Amino acid sequence: MTATIETPLRSTAGSHARPDPPATPDRPARSTALAAQLRARLSPAAVVLADEPLARRTTLKVGGPADAYVEPATELDLVELLEFCRAAGVPLRVLGRGSNLLVRDGGIRGVVVSLAQPAFVRVTVTGERLRAGAGARLKEVANTARRHALAGLEFLEGIPGSVGGALRMNAGAHASWVFDVIEQIRYLTPDGEVIERPAGDIPAQYRSCSFFTTNLALAAVFRGRPDRAEAIGERMAAFNRRRWDTQPRQPSAGCIFKNPAALPAGRLIEELGLKGHRIGGAEVSSVHGNFLVNLGHARAADVLALIDLIRTRAQAERGILLETEVEIVGED
Ligand SMILES: Cc1cc2nc3c(=O)[nH]c(=O)nc-3n(C[C@H](O)[C@H](O)[C@H](O)COP(=O)(O)OP(=O)(O)OC[C@H]3O[C@@H](n4cnc5c(N)ncnc54)[C@H](O)[C@@H]3O)c2cc1C
Structure with missing residues (x-):
């Protein structure tokens, strides 16, 4: 089968006085x-x-x-x-x-x-190793590890992403990163080949693993260490409480900016006096300056306008160039 996309054209029937408008794809x-x-x-x-x-x-x-x-x-x-x-x-x-x-x-x-x-969300445990499909939720990974009395993965519990997204972003919290706790990765290359490889072969930095801009993660093997399930549960609960105390509850994409070297992005935004600032249906959270929240009727354009405003003010008033942590995709 030839994989071409048929593009229906607009009707060419119409006035003789004017030429038809150029056909635009519907x-x-x-x-x-x-x-x-x-x-x-x-x-x-x-x-x-x-x-x-x-x-x-x-x-x-x-x-x-x-x-x-x-x-x-x-x-x-x-x-x-x-x-x-x-x-x-x-x-x-x-x-x-x-x-x-x-x-x-x-x-x-x-x-x-x-x-x-x-097929992509299974989480299985063998000894101290936990294998998770790329579509599995990080919360499920952390809870499975707790049930099997495996410590070290508690920090994943409150990150609302999947294993694949966490590999791409090298997601982290409470001083740990995903690439600290994985041993093996299964992925699909752009040529359609499925490969398994030690995670140590793949370079990752703060909030990024560019390898996964072209390769698609299929699964990862996490390594835990034996501990009491109750102790693991207590650490998870403490992390959870800290999150609820410091992060807004409205819809967001987490931290919008990476932390610059000088100070946390949230503190910088607070010092710029932008907490609570609104554009359309989007607001700089009054709970955490690095979270932009949707008040219920935001458009992407509102959030983008807030991002622009924050970046412009940070550059003009503090000489700091803020880089987004959130990935901006799609068309205007
Ligand atoms: C309330 C809140 C709190 C957050 N707290 C944290 C935190 O503490 N620490 C932290 O690091 N992040 C945090 N985040 C951000 C986010 O949860 C993480 O970046 C997470 O890893 C993104 O995973 P995802 O599955 O949602 O990915 P998506 O947002 O869907 O995608 C992110 C990127 O990953 C790519 N991707 C997704 N799956 C795959 C795959 N299988 N193979 C290759 N690429 C893939 C996408 O194409 C995209 O480029 C938070 C977000 C929110 C909303």
Whole structure:
């Protein structure tokens, strides 16, 4: 099957007095055609949705639709999807739990793939090692480790992401990082090859592992150390309390900016007097300056305008260039 996307053209019937306007692609129709091609290619258990709003799939709850949203049922489906997109020149983006993403209001062209089906979310334990699919929630990883009396993974409990998103972001909290606690990684290369490799071979920095901008994480093996389950549970509860005391409860994407060398981004934003500042339906949280929250009716444009304002003020008044931790994707 040739993987081309049919682009329905507008009707050319019309006035003789003026030339027809140039044919522009009708996006919903293109999305429907793309989804139909994907359904024909993937297993019946795969989920394929056309023109799927991404606001409902990100924690900030803003952003336009993906042309096609796919949940493959198996690794084979995923390889097929990758091959289809490569052959058809359709962009492919992985979505974890959407907790570090700011999707622009125009949405994402091409395919958004989510590893949400059972084949990708399994968490199993063998001795001191815990293997988790890339779609598994970090909370599930931490709780499974606790149930098996394995310490060292408590810090993952309150990070609302998936294993795949945490690998890409080298997520961390309470002085620990994901790359401190993983031994092995399974991933899909851009050529469709599935590889397992020691995590130590893959460089990661503060809040980033660029290897996963091109490779798609499939699973990771975490290493815990034996401890009493009650002691682990107590540490998790303490971390949890600290989060609830210091972070807002409204929808957000966590910390918007990476911490600059000089001081934490939250303190800088507070010192700039921007806590509580609103644009449209978005607000700089009055609880934590580095969180931008959705008051219920925000658009991505509101959040982007707040980001711009903070960066401009930080640069002008303190000479500090703030870099976003949240990833900004999609079209205006
Ligand atoms: C309330 C709140 C608190 C937070 N606290 C913390 C915290 O304490 N520490 C911290 O580090 N972060 C924190 N975050 C941010 C976020 O939870 C982490 O960055 C998390 O790792 C993102 O995971 P995700 O699955 O949501 O990824 P997404 O946001 O869906 O995606 C993030 C990036 O990962 C990529 N990606 C996702 N899955 C894969 C995959 N399988 N293979 C390759 N790339 C993939 C995406 O394409 C994207 O580039 C917080 C967020 C919120 C909303």
